[in-house]
Amino acid sequence: MNQTDFPILNQKINGEPLIYFDSAATSQKPQFVIDAITDYYQNDNANVHRGIYELSQRATNLYEKARDKVQKLIHAKRREEVLFTRGTTESLNWLASTYGVENVKQGDEILLSYMEHHSNIVPWQQLAKRVGASLKYIALKEDGTLDLADAEAKLSDKTKIVSVTHASNVLGVVNPIKKLAQMAHEHGAIMIADGAQSVPHMAIDVQEMGVDFFAFSGHKMLGPTGIGVLYGRYDVLNQMRPAQFGGEMIEFVDLHEATFQPLPWRFEAGTPNIAGAIGLGAAVDYLTNIGMFEVAKYEQSLVDYALPKLKSIDGLTVYGPQESEQHTGVIAFNIAGIHAHDLATALDQEGIAVRAGHHCAQPLMHYLDVAATVRVSFYIYNTRQEIDRFVATLGKIKEYFNREFA
Amino acid sequence: MSLHNLDYLYRQTIMAYAQHPHxxxxxxxxxxxxxxxxxxxxxxxxxxxxxxxxxxxxxIHFYGDGCAISKSSASIMTDLVIGKNTSQITQLVDQFSKMVRGEAGNYNALGEAQILSGVTKFPTRIKCATLAWHALAELLAIEK
Known part of the structure; x- marks a missing residue:
C-alpha cells in the first residue's frame, strides 16, 4: 500500500533492498509529511499566538488546524481537549507530576498491567514513592491478553488511577479499554490509556472508550519526532495544574503573580513544536485520506499472511495470541538456539530492520521469563513480498547458526 | 546474499565458545x-x-543469558585472566576496550580474544563484546 510514497524505503542496506519492520519503534514518513514540514519552514515560519503580522497569523492557523485534525482523528468532544506534548512519554509524565501529585495520597493505589512500556511504569513508580502510594499490576492470561478478573480483584476504593496500554508494543494484543474504564470509574478512579501503539493503526474514539486521558506520539504515526498528544476530558483537564510555566501559557504577569490562559494553551508553555504539530497534522491527513478502517484492514491482512508462516518455522515461538485475528501487526518471537541479538544482526546483513531486546518492557519480559525477543512490526508500507523474503531469510539464518561449530 | 559478512563476526572459534562456554x-x-x-x-x-x-x-566464572558474542567474549576472558594478577588484568581490559573500538595496536597479549576484533565492523554489537569486560573492570574496582 503506497510504498512509493515513502522515499526512505527506496534504498539498499548491506546490498539488499531495505525492508523496514520496526514501525512500532518509529514509523517512516511519506513525502507528503516531509513536504508539509519543508513548506512550513520555507513559506510560513513565525512564532505563534503573538505576532500582529501576516506570517505569524499563518503559522498560528496551521498550528491550530493541526489540533483540529487530531481532535477529529480521535473523536474528542472539544478541540481544547487536545494538548501538544513531545510525545507519549512526556504526556504520561505530565499526568504523574500534576494530576497524580494532586490526587494520589499516601496509601492510595495506582493500577497498571504487566504489559506496560517503561514510559507507563516509571513515572508512576516515581509518583508512588513521592506520595507514599503503591502500584499494582493486572495479570495476563496464558495467551498474553489482560486478565479482567484479576483487574477487578485488584481494583478497590483506594485505586485512584488506572493506566493501561491500548495496544501492546510486544504481545500484539489490543486491550478492552472501554471495559477497564467502566471498571475504573465504578471505583472512583480515572482511566488513562497509552495509545502510542494504537492510534497509528486503528480508528480511535476517546469518547466511546470513556477514557479520562489518552496519550500518543506523532512519530509512530507517520509524523515527525518530538511531537505528541495528551488528550484529557475537558472537566478533568480544566481542574489540572499546568506541568510547565512560562511564555505562551500566561494571560497577565506581575512581579509576584500570574494568571493563565484557558485550555489548551495553559498547558503549552514556551514556543511549541510548531513544525512538529504541522507535520503531525499532515500525517493525520495522509492517514485519514486512506481511512483508519482501511489501514487496520490492510495491516490485519499482513498479519493473517505472516503469522501462520512464522509459526510453521521449526523452533520458532511467537509471544502473545496465536491466532492472527487477535494479533496486531506487532509480532515478537524467538528461534530456539539463536539469541535475539544475533538474529537481528543477521537480518540486518540481509537489509531487514527489526528490533531485538526487551522493547522497553523489562517487567513484561521478566513476566514471560524471556531475556530478549525479536520483534517485527508492520505498517501500511509493508508488503506480502517483504514477508516472503523475511521468512525465507529466517530459514537461511537458521542454517547459518545451527551448524555445529567445533 | 550477504550472510557471509557474518563470518567476520561469528568466527568458528566464537561460535564454539558460544555453544560450549568455559x-x-x-x-x-x-x-x-x-x-x-x-x-x-x-x-x-x-x-x-x-x-x-x-x-x-x-x-572466575560467569552466568546469564546472552548472545553468541557476549557469551564467547566472557568465555575467552575468563580463560585469559585466570592465574594473572590484578594489574595485568587491568591492562588486558584496557587493551580489549581499545581493540574493539578499532584503535590500531599490538594486541598479542589478548591471545584468543583477538578474534573478537571483527566486532568493529558491527558497531551495534560492540556492547555485547565488552559487557563481560566492563563487569570485570568493576569487579577489580570493588576489590581494590
Missing amino acids: HYQPMLGTENYHIRKYNPTCGDVIDLAFNIDHDIVTD
Missing part, C-alpha cells in the same frame, strides 16, 4: 567478589564472580 556456571554465593551487569539495549544479564588470593585471580 567457566559458565551459576553463582555459588561463596565467591570473594561478585557483580551483576545489565546490557540495557537488550536486557541481557551477566553475573561474574572471582576469587583472589595474594592479588592473583584463582577462580
Whole structure:
C-alpha cells in the first residue's frame, strides 16, 4: 500500500533492498509529511499566538488546524481537549507530576498491567514513592491478553488511577479499554490509556472508550519526532495544574503573580513544536485520506499472511495470541538456539530492520521469563513480498547458526 | 546474499565458545567478589564472580543469558585472566576496550580474544563484546 510514497524505503542496506519492520519503534514518513514540514519552514515560519503580522497569523492557523485534525482523528468532544506534548512519554509524565501529585495520597493505589512500556511504569513508580502510594499490576492470561478478573480483584476504593496500554508494543494484543474504564470509574478512579501503539493503526474514539486521558506520539504515526498528544476530558483537564510555566501559557504577569490562559494553551508553555504539530497534522491527513478502517484492514491482512508462516518455522515461538485475528501487526518471537541479538544482526546483513531486546518492557519480559525477543512490526508500507523474503531469510539464518561449530 | 559478512563476526572459534562456554556456571554465593551487569539495549544479564588470593585471580566464572558474542567474549576472558594478577588484568581490559573500538595496536597479549576484533565492523554489537569486560573492570574496582 503506497510504498512509493515513502522515499526512505527506496534504498539498499548491506546490498539488499531495505525492508523496514520496526514501525512500532518509529514509523517512516511519506513525502507528503516531509513536504508539509519543508513548506512550513520555507513559506510560513513565525512564532505563534503573538505576532500582529501576516506570517505569524499563518503559522498560528496551521498550528491550530493541526489540533483540529487530531481532535477529529480521535473523536474528542472539544478541540481544547487536545494538548501538544513531545510525545507519549512526556504526556504520561505530565499526568504523574500534576494530576497524580494532586490526587494520589499516601496509601492510595495506582493500577497498571504487566504489559506496560517503561514510559507507563516509571513515572508512576516515581509518583508512588513521592506520595507514599503503591502500584499494582493486572495479570495476563496464558495467551498474553489482560486478565479482567484479576483487574477487578485488584481494583478497590483506594485505586485512584488506572493506566493501561491500548495496544501492546510486544504481545500484539489490543486491550478492552472501554471495559477497564467502566471498571475504573465504578471505583472512583480515572482511566488513562497509552495509545502510542494504537492510534497509528486503528480508528480511535476517546469518547466511546470513556477514557479520562489518552496519550500518543506523532512519530509512530507517520509524523515527525518530538511531537505528541495528551488528550484529557475537558472537566478533568480544566481542574489540572499546568506541568510547565512560562511564555505562551500566561494571560497577565506581575512581579509576584500570574494568571493563565484557558485550555489548551495553559498547558503549552514556551514556543511549541510548531513544525512538529504541522507535520503531525499532515500525517493525520495522509492517514485519514486512506481511512483508519482501511489501514487496520490492510495491516490485519499482513498479519493473517505472516503469522501462520512464522509459526510453521521449526523452533520458532511467537509471544502473545496465536491466532492472527487477535494479533496486531506487532509480532515478537524467538528461534530456539539463536539469541535475539544475533538474529537481528543477521537480518540486518540481509537489509531487514527489526528490533531485538526487551522493547522497553523489562517487567513484561521478566513476566514471560524471556531475556530478549525479536520483534517485527508492520505498517501500511509493508508488503506480502517483504514477508516472503523475511521468512525465507529466517530459514537461511537458521542454517547459518545451527551448524555445529567445533 | 550477504550472510557471509557474518563470518567476520561469528568466527568458528566464537561460535564454539558460544555453544560450549568455559567457566559458565551459576553463582555459588561463596565467591570473594561478585557483580551483576545489565546490557540495557537488550536486557541481557551477566553475573561474574572471582576469587583472589595474594592479588592473583584463582577462580572466575560467569552466568546469564546472552548472545553468541557476549557469551564467547566472557568465555575467552575468563580463560585469559585466570592465574594473572590484578594489574595485568587491568591492562588486558584496557587493551580489549581499545581493540574493539578499532584503535590500531599490538594486541598479542589478548591471545584468543583477538578474534573478537571483527566486532568493529558491527558497531551495534560492540556492547555485547565488552559487557563481560566492563563487569570485570568493576569487579577489580570493588576489590581494590
